[in-house]
Amino acid sequence: MSKTNTQIKLAKRPVGLPDESIWNIEENEIPSIQEGEVLVQLEYISLDPAMRGWLNDARSYIPPVQIGEVMRAGSVGKVIESKNNRFEVGTYLYGTGGVQQYIATDGKGWIPVNPGLAPLPMYLGTLGMPGFTAYFGLLNVGKLKEGETVLVSGAAGAVGSIVGQIAKIKGCTVVGIAGGTEKCKYLIDELDFDAAIDYKNEDVRQGIKTHCPKGIDVYFDNVGGEILDLALGRLAMHARIVICGAISQYNNTTEVKGPSNYLSLLVNRATMQGFVVFDYAKDYGTAAREMAGWIQSGKLKSKEHIEEGIENFHETFLKLFNGNKRGKLVLKVSE
Amino acid sequence: MSKTNTQIKLAKRPVGLPDESIWNIEENEIPSIQEGEVLVQLEYISLDPAMRGWLNDARSYIPPVQIGEVMRAGSVGKVIESKNNRFEVGTYLYGTGGVQQYIATDGKGWIPVNPGLAPLPMYLGTLGMPGFTAYFGLLNVGKLKEGETVLVSGAAGAVGSIVGQIAKIKGCTVVGIAGGTEKCKYLIDELDFDAAIDYKNEDVRQGIKTHCPKGIDVYFDNVGGEILDLALGRLAMHARIVICGAISQYNNTTEVKGPSNYLSLLVNRATMQGFVVFDYAKDYGTAAREMAGWIQSGKLKSKEHIEEGIENFHETFLKLFNGNKRGKLVLKVSE
Numbered sequence: 199m200s201k202t203n204t205q206i207k208l209a210k211r212p213v214g215l216p217d218e219s220i221w222n223i224e225e226n227e228i229p230s231i232q233e234g235e236v237l238v239q240l241e242y243i244s245l246d247p248a249m250r251g252w253l254n255d256a257r258s259y260i261p262p263v264q265i266g267e268v269m270r271a272g273s274v275g276k277v278i279e280s281k282n283n284r285f286e287v288g289t290y291l292y293g294t295g296g297v298q299q300y301i302a303t304d305g306k307g308w309i310p311v312n313p314g315l316a317p318l319p320m321y322l323g324t325l326g327m328p329g330f331t332a333y334f335g336l337l338n339v340g341k342l343k344e345g346e347t348v349l350v351s352g353a354a355g356a357v358g359s360i361v362g363q364i365a366k367i368k369g370c371t372v373v374g375i376a377g378g379t380e381k382c383k384y385l386i387d388e389l390d391f392d393a394a395i396d397y398k399n400e401d402v403r404q405g406i407k408t409h410c411p412k413g414i415d416v417y418f419d420n421v422g423g424e425i426l427d428l429a430l431g432r433l434a435m436h437a438r439i440v441i442c443g444a445i446s447q448y449n450n451t452t453e454v455k456g457p458s459n460y461l462s463l464l465v466n467r468a469t470m471q472g473f474v475v476f477d478y479a480k481d482y483g484t485a486a487r488e489m490a491g492w493i494q495s496g497k498l499k500s501k502e503h504i505e506e507g508i509e510n511f512h513e514t515f516l517k518l519f520n521g522n523k524r525g526k527l528v529l530k531v532s533e
Numbered sequence: 534m535s536k537t538n539t540q541i542k543l544a545k546r547p548v549g550l551p552d553e554s555i556w557n558i559e560e561n562e563i564p565s566i567q568e569g570e571v572l573v574q575l576e577y578i579s580l581d582p583a584m585r586g587w588l589n590d591a592r593s594y595i596p597p598v599q600i601g602e603v604m605r606a607g608s609v610g611k612v613i614e615s616k617n618n619r620f621e622v623g624t625y626l627y628g629t630g631g632v633q634q635y636i637a638t639d640g641k642g643w644i645p646v647n648p649g650l651a652p653l654p655m656y657l658g659t660l661g662m663p664g665f666t667a668y669f670g671l672l673n674v675g676k677l678k679e680g681e682t683v684l685v686s687g688a689a690g691a692v693g694s695i696v697g698q699i700a701k702i703k704g705c706t707v708v709g710i711a712g713g714t715e716k717c718k719y720l721i722d723e724l725d726f727d728a729a730i731d732y733k734n735e736d737v738r739q740g741i742k743t744h745c746p747k748g749i750d751v752y753f754d755n756v757g758g759e760i761l762d763l764a765l766g767r768l769a770m771h772a773r774i775v776i777c778g779a780i781s782q783y784n785n786t787t788e789v790k791g792p793s794n795y796l797s798l799l800v801n802r803a804t805m806q807g808f809v810v811f812d813y814a815k816d817y818g819t820a821a822r823e824m825a826g827w828i829q830s831g832k833l834k835s836k837e838h839i840e841e842g843i844e845n846f847h848e849t850f851l852k853l854f855n856g857n858k859r860g861k862l863v864l865k866v867s868e
Contacts, residue, residue: 259800427791441799456762456791464776464807465594472799 200533203228204508206269206297212253215449215519218512220253221269229302237279237302240295242504244272244322245527246356247420247518250448259474268296269511272327274311274318275301275532285310292321297511299531315490317502323356323526324493324500325486327475331442332360332418333485334478337368339471340416340440344369347410349429352420353394354381356526357442360489361418362391363498370416373409375402375425377521384524389499397425406432413466416440422447423455430459437468449519501525535868538563539843540633541604547588550784550854553847555588556604564637572614572637575630577839579607579657580862581691582755582853585783594809603631604846607662609646609653610636610867620645627656632846634866650825652837658691658861659828659835660821662810666777667695667753668820669813672703674806675751675775679704682745684764687755688729689716691861692777695824696753697726698833705751708744710737710760712856719859724834732760741767748801751775757782758790765794772803784854836860 202225209222231237252263252270263270273295277285282305285291293308295301311321323329335357336342348365352358353374362385365372373393374385382394395405406414406428413434419426422444429439447454463470478485492498503523505514508531517523537560544557566572587598587605598605608630612620617640620626628643630636646656658664670692671677683700687693688709697720700707708728709720717729730740741749741763748769754761757779764774782789798805813820827833838858840849843866852858 257800422796441796443799444796447796454793454796456793456795458789458791460791460795460805461757461776461779461782461789461807463805464778464809465592467806467808467812469804469806470795470798471802471804472796473802474799477802 200299201228202226203298203300204531205299206508206511208253208263208265208267208269210265211255214451216250216253216512216515221512223509228300231279231281231302233281234304235302236277236282236285236291236305237300238275238291238293238295238308239278239300239532240273240275240298241530241532242274242319242322242528243295243297243531244326245515245518245529246272246327247443247445247448249515250445250518259476268298270294271297272322273531274321290318292326297508297531299508299533316493316500319502319504319526319528320500322528323502324360324489324498328356328526329360329489329500330478330482330485331475332357332364333489334475334481335440335442335473336361336364336416336418338478339473340418340438342368342370342416345371346415347371347373347412347434348416348418349373349375349406349410349414350418350420351375351425351429352443352445353385353391354524355420358418358420359385359389359501359525360498363389363492365416366390366392367492367497371410373406375405375421381524403428403431413437418442419444421445422457426457427459430457430462433462433466433468435466435468437466439463439468439470441470441472445519503527504530506530535634536563537561538633538635539866540631541843541846543588543598543600543602543604545600546590549786551585551588551847551850556847558844563635566614566616566637568616570637570639571612571617571620571626572635573610573626573628573630573643574613574635574867575608575610575633576865576867577609577654577657577863578630578632578866579661580850580853580864581607581662582778582780582783584850584853585780594811603633605629606632607657608866609656625653627661632843632866634843634868651828651835654837654839654861654863655835657863658837659695659824659833663691663861664695664824664835665813665817665820666810667692667699668824669810669816670775670777670808671696671699671751671753673813674808675753675773677703677705677751680706681750682706682708682747682769683751683753684708684710684741684745684749685753685755686710686760686764687778687780688720688726689859690755693753693755694720694724694836694860695833698724698827700751701725701727702827702832706745708741710740710756716859738763738766748772753777754779756780757792761792762794765792765797768797768801768803770801770803772801774798774803774805776805776807780854838862839865841865 393409423446728744758781
């Protein structure tokens with residue numbers, strides 16, 4: 199157990215793809231707790247594409263991380279000291295702990311998780327925000343119906359892999375888009391997708407045409423850019439496009455590429471809708487119970503990509519954008 | 534009354550803004566009718582931005598006009614011969630008569646209109662497709678609620694002027710975008726809009742900020758392009774964008790400008806939805822009755838811009854794109 203608290207703070211705002219100079223690594227004292235607080239030793243932190251947005255000084259659904267602040271991150275950790283009667287020492291919690299090893303908190307916004315039911319990293323993935331994002335995005339925003347054709351981009355990622363599996367559970371035809379032969383093979387062989395399109399080696403337009411012969415009923419978009427345009431070009435009537443993210447655009451230094459084919463919404467009486475998972479917080483419990491059931495019955499597979507060492511944060515962060523990961527990206531920060 | 538049937542046919546497909554060479558003008562014999570048909574003498578034809586789309590050889594909500602075919606157009610005319618017991622001689626009908634002076638038809642898709650209740654051109658505007666487009670687009674797609682802020686582009690046009698007025702009737706704050714001082718004055722002085730933004734002479738971004746201080750709840754988009762992006766930049770939470778058209782893009786010879794700010798849909802949990810008015814055909818009667826009531830009580834003003842002479846079709850058609858019109862553009866084709 200570390201005697202100091204290593205923290206990663208934002209040193210300056212990035213332009214384009216962040217380089218290591220935007221971070222400061224500091225070793226500080228482990229914080230002491232006040233009455234009503236707990237000290238949480240963070241074990242795993244979550245790496246998510248949304249982090250890139252938090253680095254920009256722009257109005258969004260959440261304020262940006264400020265210069266000099268500890269980088270924001272979801273995390274799971276263990277209560278090692280408590281002056282709060284809600285949480286005993288030894289309790290495992292999920293909360294926004296940040297990229298550091300210890301945090302003192304009054305516990306607001308933190309929820310207990312049970313490492314006996316599922317491995318801790320899974321609470322940052324399938325049983326956490328990415329899982330909830332997939333669940334509510336597909337079912338509440340996408341209004342998925344049995345028998346429909348679902349296309350998902352970023353399909354081997356934390357959100358996309360769950361989107362596709364839930365769509366299969368709901369009786370849909372599922373086509374995933376991912377980068378590389380290995381990821382595509384994983385989608386079909388392990389996650390039971392009906393088809394996979396390798397955007398690095400295949401003609402995506404042709405792939406969509408081949409695998410969605412009746413058009414796309416629900417397109418769950420994690421990537422934006424050219425692939426969003428190609429999906430717009432193959433919509434079925436009354437299609438729904440769920441805008442979850444746009445990882446292809448996050449490091450742009452020029453204007454975001456807007457979807458030129460958006461008038462396909464008109465021709466096909468289709469809808470493009472954005473959402474933020476936090477809005478569904480009151481129903482997280484329901485979603486978690488249903489997904490835990492699917493995991494136990496083997497219908498839903500959860501894959502975590504675990505890296506180790508808080509000093510490797512930047513390199514791990516880059517894996518979000520260079521595609522060198524499969525499943526939910528997590529960093530073990532405890533020693 | 535003409536002894537021949539002047540017809541405007543499509544000679545070739547345009548690239549960019551159409552020039553006169555894409556049309557052939559022909560004088561042909563007035564068609565004779567078969568059993569079950571009527572001969573309609575067309576009095577007015579409707580000029581609509583959608584016509585530009587029908588000239589392109591592309592998959593859309595309706596097949597393109599073919600080379601050598603009479604140009605498609607909505608029309609009102611009078612039955613002057615009948616071998617169909619549904620329609621007597623003297624009946625006025627609305628239907629897709631095309632850019633010509635006479636048509637022989639079995640009457641399918643044609644509906645009677647009453648020139649005693651409203652002037653004939655109004656059946657091509659407020660009491661026809663543009664009116665229905667405004668009505669269903671705003672109420673069914675935009676799901677307008679009392680007290681909301683509505684922004685409409687192309688606000689002095691056939692659809693936009695009705696959108697704004699219906700939104701006022703429904704108790705909303707209405708901001709219109711139009712080109713030129715005169716049109717903006719018209720929106721405020723005659724149509725009772727709360728504010729107007731002159732895109733030719735004002736900073737539209739600033740105008741939207743000033744007049745929609747709480748953000749836009751419903752944006753009814755007739756124009757696309759830069760203005761759609763500016764609207765996306767000022768959405769209120771849970772905003773709805775109704776994609777009705779994109780006249781700024783119809784004559785593009787390069788790729789359509791997609792809305793770069795579309796990720797605002799995510800941040801604001803907003804929806805962008807397209808529609809085609811034909812889908813609401815079964816409810817046209819309801820809409821027509823309600824709008825006729827508003828017209829009679831003086832709440833809804835209908836303005837038609839009437840040009841004369843089928844030989845002036847091309848010049849009139851260009852007014853759709855150069856802005857030299859106010860209200861519903863109609864061409865009188867009878868002599």
